Amino acid sequence: MLRPNAVRPAGSFDKAIKLGGAVYRGIQGVGVFAQNTGRIALKDTKFERGFTDRTEAIYLKWRTAVETANSFDGIAPYKNLKGFKDVTLTQWLDWKWQVKNSFKNPVDLLKALGVEFEQSQWDDISKAFKDSQARFGINTFEMRVTPSYASMIKARDIDSAALAELKDPKNWKNPTLWARFIDPIFNQAFMHPAELVRDEFENADPLHEDAMKVAKSTTRRYPNRVLLEITETCGMYCRHCTRRRKVSTESLSWDDIKQGIDYVRSNPEVRDVLLSGGDAFLVNDKLLDRILTELESIPHVQIIRFGTRTPVVLPQRITPALVSMLKTHQAKKALWLNTHFNHPRELENPESRRALALLADAGIPMGNQSVLLEGVNNSPKIMMDLVHGLLQNRVRPYYIYINDLSEGIAHFRTSVSDGLKIMLALRGFTTGFAVPTFLIDAPGGGGKIPLAPQYVAGFSPDGKYILLKNYETFDDSNLEGAAVFKYPVKGPEDIAAVKALLRMPS
Numbered sequence: 001m002l003r004p005n006a007v008r009p010a011g012s013f014d015k016a017i018k019l020g021g022a023v024y025r026g027i028q029g030v031g032v033f034a035q036n037t038g039r040i041a042l043k044d045t046k047f048e049r050g051f052t053d054r055t056e057a058i059y060l061k062w063r064t065a066v067e068t069a070n071s072f073d074g075i076a077p078y079k080n081l082k083g084f085k086d087v088t089l090t091q092w093l094d095w096k097w098q099v100k101n102s103f104k105n106p107v108d109l110l111k112a113l114g115v116e117f118e119q120s121q122w123d124d125i126s127k128a129f130k131d132s133q134a135r136f137g138i139n140t141f142e143m144r145v146t147p148s149y150a151s152m153i154k155a156r157d158i159d160s161a162a163l164a165e166l167k168d169p170k171n172w173k174n175p176t177l178w179a180r181f182i183d184p185i186f187n188q189a190f191m192h193p194a195e196l197v198r199d200e201f202e203n204a205d206p207l208h209e210d211a212m213k214v215a216k217s218t219t220r221r222y223p224n225r226v227l228l229e230i231t232e233t234c235g236m237y238c239r240h241c242t243r244r245r246k247v248s249t250e251s252l253s254w255d256d257i258k259q260g261i262d263y264v265r266s267n268p269e270v271r272d273v274l275l276s277g278g279d280a281f282l283v284n285d286k287l288l289d290r291i292l293t294e295l296e297s298i299p300h301v302q303i304i305r306f307g308t309r310t311p312v313v314l315p316q317r318i319t320p321a322l323v324s325m326l327k328t329h330q331a332k333k334a335l336w337l338n339t340h341f342n343h344p345r346e347l348e349n350p351e352s353r354r355a356l357a358l359l360a361d362a363g364i365p366m367g368n369q370s371v372l373l374e375g376v377n378n379s380p381k382i383m384m385d386l387v388h389g390l391l392q393n394r395v396r397p398y399y400i401y402i403n404d405l406s407e408g409i410a411h412f413r414t415s416v417s418d419g420l421k422i423m424l425a426l427r428g429f430t431t432g433f434a435v436p437t438f439l440i441d442a443p444g445g446g447g448k449i450p451l452a453p454q455y456v457a458g459f460s461p462d463g464k465y466i467l468l469k470n471y472e473t474f475d476d477s478n479l480e481g482a483a484v485f486k487y488p489v490k491g492p493e494d495i496a497a498v499k500a501l502l503r504m505p506s
């Protein structure tokens with residue numbers, strides 16, 4: 001069921017939830033009824049499994065009821081976007097409408113956020129934008145921001161002094177100026193002139209994925225699992241995307257996907273198939289249904305998992321129809337899902353929380369992968385809030401990646417120690433399963449490599465104990481006293497082995 005989140009005060013929202021909840025239970029009832037009897041699934045049946053356009057219509061009615069209660073400002077956030085006054089709720093809740101009406105250039109987005117320039121200055125910005133696109137030719141990584149995601153930007157956090165300076169067109173390409181735009185939502189969405197910069201560490205395919213292709217759609221880096229890309233489109237094009245060399249510009253056909261599936265079929269050691277892209281949920285229900293049907297017919301495939309950012313950037317995609325289709329497949333093969341929240345504010349979107357609730361209610365275990373980004377989330381406080389928010393929405397923090405070395409995203413790169421400091425600030429200080437693993441996905445195709453603070457302080461002089469720091473005493477330099485905890489080792493061989501595993505001098 002939908003649950004109010006802790007960030008928002010209770011009150012009138014609860015009323016809306018009660019009202020919405022009644023209708024929602026109604027929908028579930030219809031779904032179950034349809035599944036059991038098939039009677040409702042008449043001419044508007046999308047799938048044979050008993051969910052219908054009618055279910056969707058009732059779902060929209062539910063949303064309208066919540067809206068009519070007019071009790072939760074966040075539920076109709078588009079009212080904050082200029083030029084969206086006449087949008088109907090039915091349009092807003094339609095993921096295809098969201099995609100179609102995405103902001104595709106910086107000028108439109110800034111205008112919708114209420115930024116005001118003279119026409120000639122808009123023209124200058126527009127020209128600079130087009131020039132920068134032209135500079136990289138056809139492989140430009142597009143801008144696409146759903147109105148849903150844009151509506152979460154707090155315009156007041158967009159530095160107005162910096163904006164004023166931007167009125168001088170020569171400033172348009174000044175990364176320092178743009179770095180003053182501190183809204184984390186904005187920074188992930190907005191095509192930033194700093195993307196024009198290339199630094200010595202970057203290249204188009206830092207993870208050497210292309211060299212590890214077993215089919216156009218399929219990458220195999222690990223012994224028993226593959227990454228199967230099923231689309232190169234996404235709800236939003238995240239500016240920090242690691243696959244920006246091809247996401248938004250390339251496309252995949254059914255034949256490409258089929259080749260990947262055939263590869264899995266003929267390689268019995270592949271027990272885990274990761275459907276991603278792009279964004280795995282950007283393909284329509286019918287195609288997704290077909291892909292899952294094929295994969296689950298392969299006996300050695302044990303689990304199928306999705307990589308999708310739709311709960312964050314296009315939560316409207318998580319419809320009852322999609323979820324009940326997933327549930328049907330899950331009865332045959334375990335489905336897992338990884339999503340990609342980077343900032344606690346992304347969980348303030350009620351649509352996102354609804355999407356997660358729907359998936360969790362369907363029994364799909366969810367993890368979250370974050371990317372550590374300068375100007376977005378590289379602080380212990382932000383990450384602590386994020387992991388707590390995720391747990392409240394039944395999502396388990398899985399990975400924190402350091403920013404990959406893809407071209408044009410050096411301005412997002414954090415220091416490695418930022419990640420370690422975050423790990424230190426989480427472990428012990430909060431719920432154990434709120435703590436993700438911090439990774440460097442190794443440039444050159446080395447795969448995901450975990451990094452963690454070193455809690456081993458050494459060995460006791462008599463060789464009997466390993467000496468340990470805990471989360472509270474980590475910074476204490478006292479190596480013999482109360483700051484150190486001991487555990488017995490099994491002789492010199494154990495010590496030698498531990499030293500080798502921890503790469504300590506012997």
Ligand SMILES: *Cc1c(COP(=O)(O)O)cnc(C)c1O
Nearest residue numbers: 219220221222225226227274448
């Ligand atoms: C990340 C990744 C996986 C999955 O890795 P896990 O650590 O199992 O989550 C699989 N294949 C490729 C190519 C990947 O990049």
Ligand code: SF4
Nearest residue numbers: 234237238241278309
């Ligand atoms: S959703 Fe994922 S694949 Fe798509 S742009 Fe964002 S990071 Fe890249």
